[in-house]
Amino acid sequence: MSWTRTNPGAGDPWGIRSQASIRQTGADNLRTTTLTNLQTAVTDAASATWTAQAATAFAASAEGLIPDVQVIITGLETDAGALNQYAAMVEQIQDQARAVQRQQEDAQRDLARLLFTSFGDIAETTSPRSEPDPNALERARVAEALRETRSTLTQVEVRWDELALQRRAADDACVATLTSVGSRGNLAGLGTQQLSYLSTTGLLQKLGGLSATEITILVQNNPGLAEKFRNSPPDTAGVEVWWSGLDAASQAALIVALPIVIGNLEGVPYGSRVRANKRNISTGIATLETEIVDLEKTVEANKDGSGTRGGGSGLARREAQEKIDALREQISYYRRLRDEEIEFPDPATGLPVAVTGHNILVFDHAHDAIAEYSGLLDPVTGNVPAGVDYVGLYVPGTNTTLGNFDGEVNRSEWFLNQPTDKGSVGMITWKGGPFPQDLEALSGAMADGLGQKLAHFGQGLELATSAEVTGMGYSAGGSIMGSAERAGLALDRSVQLSSAGMGFGVRDLAEYPVTADVPHYSLMAPNDPLVLFQGAEAGDLGHGGSPLTTDGFIRLETGYRENGQVSSGQLEGHLNVWDRKGTVRRQLYNVLVGGQVELYAEPEVVVIPGTNQSYATNPIMEPGYEPTLVDVEGGEQ
CATH class of the missing domain: 3.40.50.1820 (Alpha/Beta hydrolase fold, catalytic domain)
Structure with a gap:
C-alpha cells in the first residue's frame, strides 16, 4: 500500500487483519476437512474390501497429496501471521505518527506566536539618549523560546524520518515472509520477474526440487515457460546430468506437472519422455474434443439448411460435419498412440514383446510436432537397448x-x-x-x-x-x-x-x-x-x-x-x-x-548411325544386365 514520509502510517490495519483472517480460516478448513479426509482415506484403503492392487494405487495417490496440502496449510498460516504482525506494526506507526503530528503542530503555533511577538511590542527601540532598553530581558526570553521551538521542529523532522524507516522495515519484513519458503514453499524466489532472468538451464535447476503441485502453480502463473524451452533449449549433455541427479519423486513430479517440456527435452531418457508424452497426447485429445463441441454448435444452428453446395446454412453444416469427422479420426489416432498394445522384437532374443502405447519421443499438438521410436526401449535406462x-x-x-x-x-x-x-x-x-x-x-x-x-x-x-x-x-x-x-x-x-x-x-x-x-x-x-x-x-x-x-x-x-x-x-x-x-x-x-x-x-547416349538423332539406353532393362554390387562403407563387411 502507498505511503509517504509525512504519512508513514497510511493503510488500514483492520483490512490487513481481515486478509490474515481469510488465510487462517482457509488453513483451518484445509486441516479439518481435506487433510483429515486424505489421512482417513489412506487408513481406510488398507482395510478396504476391493482388490489389493486398486486399493494400493488409491492409497498411494491419496497419500501423495498429503504433503502438498500440508505445504498449502503452512503457507496460509505463515501469510496470516505475517499480515497480523504487519497490521500491528502499521497501527503502532500510526499512533506514533499522530503524536509527532501533534508535536509538530504545537511547535509551529508556538513559532508563529513568538515571531509575531519579536516584531511587536518588545521590538528593540532607538533613543537619542543612552538609556537602558526596557524590553531587553523580554527579548532575550523570546529569542531563547525561538531556539527551543526550532529545535523541537528539527526533532520532529528526525522523528518523521525514523517512522519512515520503521515503515519501510515493516514492509520489507512482510514481503520477505510472504515470499519465503515458509509461505510459498519451494516457489519462494520464483516470481515472474525472477524467472525472466533465468536461462532454461537455470530454470531446470529450480524445477528439480518442486512438487507436482508447485510446478503446476508455477506454470499457471507463467504460461510462457514452455515456450521459453522451445525457443532456447538447454544444453543436452547438461540436461542428461541434471535428470540423472534427480530422485524418482522429482522426476515423476516433472513428468506429471510439466509434460510439454519433459516430453520434448533432449537429454531426458526416452522412456521418461514417452510417459510425459502420453499426458501430452491426452491434452491433444482434450483440445480436439473442445473443437468438436464448437463445431457441433454450428451443425445444430444450421440443421434446417438444404445441405446443397451454395445452399447457405446447409453448406456451413456440411463443412462443419466434415471437420468433426476428421477430428474424430485424429482423436482415434491419438488414442491408439497412447493406449494401443503393440509388439516389437526383443533385440536380445528376437521374440515379440508387447507394450502399451507407442514410444512417442516428441509430441506437441499445438506446434504440429511428433517423433516415434519403433522398437523396444530398455526398461532400466529408458533408452535404446544395447x-x-x-x-x-x-x-x-x-x-x-x-x-x-x-x-x-x-x-x-x-x-x-x-x-x-x-x-x-x-x-x-x-x-x-x-x-x-x-x-x-x-x-x-x-x-x-x-x-x-x-x-x-x-x-x-x-x-x-x-x-x-x-x-x-x-x-x-x-x-x-x-x-x-x-x-x-x-x-x-x-x-x-x-x-x-x-x-x-x-x-x-x-x-x-x-x-x-x-x-x-x-x-x-x-x-x-x-x-x-x-x-x-x-x-x-x-x-x-x-x-x-x-x-x-x-x-x-x-x-x-x-x-x-x-x-x-x-x-x-x-x-x-x-x-x-x-x-x-x-x-x-x-x-x-x-x-x-x-x-x-x-544410361549411355547412343547416336543413330547416319542421323543426328540419339537415344539413351536403359541398362537394367536390357537382356543380360549384371548389377554392380559394393559393400556399404562403414558397416559390417
Missing part, C-alpha cells in the same frame, strides 16, 4: 501432418521385420514441427528451420544409443536432413531418397561439419519430377545442390517394382519408391545394416 545394432532416422517429405504420420511410421517399421543375420534394428520417424504443404515445398528456408530442430534432436539421439545411425531423408525430408547435417547432426551414414536437395544453400559435402567424411548415398527413380528442381535456388526458395551429381555421393540403383524381377517393370516416379517389394526398400535396408548395395546403372 542389443540394437542399427538405428534408422527417417524424415518424411512434403504434406506430412499429424493426421497422416502413422503412414510414415508404417514405412519405418517395415525395416524392423526383415529377416537378417546383420543384427537388430530400431527406427525413428521424425516430424519435429509443421512440414511444408504443397507449394511450401519450394521453401528452402522452411526446410532449413526444421533442419536446425532435427540437429538438436540428434544430440539427444547420440546420448540414447551407441548403435550405428543412418539418416534417411525422403523428398523435402532430404533437404531437412541435409540442413541438419550442416547444423552438426551426427550420423554414421546418410541416404537421400528422391530428395529435394542437399539442404538450403549447401553445395558441397565439406559443409557438413560432422558428416563430411561419412558415406552419403542417393536414389532417384526415372521420371521423378523432383529432379527438375534439384540445384535451383533463388532467395529463400530451393534446396541446395543435387545429391545425384555432387562429388562424394554414391548414387544407387532404384531398380524394379519387385526387387530382382525384370518382368515386374522398372520402378518409376516419386511415390513408387516405397513399393513394398521394390528394389529401393531393399537398397535402403542394406545401407542401414551395412550390407551390399547396387550401384546406379548409368
Whole structure:
C-alpha cells in the first residue's frame, strides 16, 4: 500500500487483519476437512474390501497429496501471521505518527506566536539618549523560546524520518515472509520477474526440487515457460546430468506437472519422455474434443439448411460435419498412440514383446510436432537397448501432418521385420514441427528451420544409443536432413531418397561439419519430377545442390517394382519408391545394416548411325544386365 514520509502510517490495519483472517480460516478448513479426509482415506484403503492392487494405487495417490496440502496449510498460516504482525506494526506507526503530528503542530503555533511577538511590542527601540532598553530581558526570553521551538521542529523532522524507516522495515519484513519458503514453499524466489532472468538451464535447476503441485502453480502463473524451452533449449549433455541427479519423486513430479517440456527435452531418457508424452497426447485429445463441441454448435444452428453446395446454412453444416469427422479420426489416432498394445522384437532374443502405447519421443499438438521410436526401449535406462545394432532416422517429405504420420511410421517399421543375420534394428520417424504443404515445398528456408530442430534432436539421439545411425531423408525430408547435417547432426551414414536437395544453400559435402567424411548415398527413380528442381535456388526458395551429381555421393540403383524381377517393370516416379517389394526398400535396408548395395546403372547416349538423332539406353532393362554390387562403407563387411 502507498505511503509517504509525512504519512508513514497510511493503510488500514483492520483490512490487513481481515486478509490474515481469510488465510487462517482457509488453513483451518484445509486441516479439518481435506487433510483429515486424505489421512482417513489412506487408513481406510488398507482395510478396504476391493482388490489389493486398486486399493494400493488409491492409497498411494491419496497419500501423495498429503504433503502438498500440508505445504498449502503452512503457507496460509505463515501469510496470516505475517499480515497480523504487519497490521500491528502499521497501527503502532500510526499512533506514533499522530503524536509527532501533534508535536509538530504545537511547535509551529508556538513559532508563529513568538515571531509575531519579536516584531511587536518588545521590538528593540532607538533613543537619542543612552538609556537602558526596557524590553531587553523580554527579548532575550523570546529569542531563547525561538531556539527551543526550532529545535523541537528539527526533532520532529528526525522523528518523521525514523517512522519512515520503521515503515519501510515493516514492509520489507512482510514481503520477505510472504515470499519465503515458509509461505510459498519451494516457489519462494520464483516470481515472474525472477524467472525472466533465468536461462532454461537455470530454470531446470529450480524445477528439480518442486512438487507436482508447485510446478503446476508455477506454470499457471507463467504460461510462457514452455515456450521459453522451445525457443532456447538447454544444453543436452547438461540436461542428461541434471535428470540423472534427480530422485524418482522429482522426476515423476516433472513428468506429471510439466509434460510439454519433459516430453520434448533432449537429454531426458526416452522412456521418461514417452510417459510425459502420453499426458501430452491426452491434452491433444482434450483440445480436439473442445473443437468438436464448437463445431457441433454450428451443425445444430444450421440443421434446417438444404445441405446443397451454395445452399447457405446447409453448406456451413456440411463443412462443419466434415471437420468433426476428421477430428474424430485424429482423436482415434491419438488414442491408439497412447493406449494401443503393440509388439516389437526383443533385440536380445528376437521374440515379440508387447507394450502399451507407442514410444512417442516428441509430441506437441499445438506446434504440429511428433517423433516415434519403433522398437523396444530398455526398461532400466529408458533408452535404446544395447542389443540394437542399427538405428534408422527417417524424415518424411512434403504434406506430412499429424493426421497422416502413422503412414510414415508404417514405412519405418517395415525395416524392423526383415529377416537378417546383420543384427537388430530400431527406427525413428521424425516430424519435429509443421512440414511444408504443397507449394511450401519450394521453401528452402522452411526446410532449413526444421533442419536446425532435427540437429538438436540428434544430440539427444547420440546420448540414447551407441548403435550405428543412418539418416534417411525422403523428398523435402532430404533437404531437412541435409540442413541438419550442416547444423552438426551426427550420423554414421546418410541416404537421400528422391530428395529435394542437399539442404538450403549447401553445395558441397565439406559443409557438413560432422558428416563430411561419412558415406552419403542417393536414389532417384526415372521420371521423378523432383529432379527438375534439384540445384535451383533463388532467395529463400530451393534446396541446395543435387545429391545425384555432387562429388562424394554414391548414387544407387532404384531398380524394379519387385526387387530382382525384370518382368515386374522398372520402378518409376516419386511415390513408387516405397513399393513394398521394390528394389529401393531393399537398397535402403542394406545401407542401414551395412550390407551390399547396387550401384546406379548409368544410361549411355547412343547416336543413330547416319542421323543426328540419339537415344539413351536403359541398362537394367536390357537382356543380360549384371548389377554392380559394393559393400556399404562403414558397416559390417
